[in-house]
Amino acid sequence: MNIKPSAAIRKNYNEISQLCKRSGGPVFLTKNGEGDLVVMDIEAFARRESMLLLRESLVVAEEGRLSGKSGYSIDEVSNMMKAAVKEVLDGQRG
Template sequence: MNIRPSAAIRQNYNEIADMCRKTAEPIFLTKNGEGDLVVMDIETYNRREKMLKLREELLAVEEDRMHGSTGYSVGEVAAMMRSAIKEAAGHGKTE
């Protein structure tokens, strides 16, 4: 965990930005000795947001399954995939 005083962002922005990119980890900034902000590079932020969204989707699916929601068979999924591929390729009607 990398912790810096908040003044470091003003005084050493490039160093902080480089450190965020190199480590792909957030940097925690303190103000008056207390946690104040978290800084991270945009790629790390986007990756974390995608992971959180995926986890939320997986949790929702699992909750649905636990409440009795039925899924699709392998054959049904394969048919849907073939249909989507044909549609995307512009080969005419979907099944």
């Protein structure tokens, strides 16, 4: 875990930026010894947001399954995937 005083962001922005990029994780900034801010690389943030959205979708799907909502068969999913791939490929050609 990377922890820096908040003054470090003002004095050493480039160093903090490189630390975020190099570690791929957040840097925690403190103010008067207490947690204040979290700074992270934009790509790491985008990955984290994508993961959270995926997890949210999976939770919704699992809740539906547990409540008895019908799902799709393997054949139905296969056909949907083939149609989606075809749509993307057709869109690239035209």
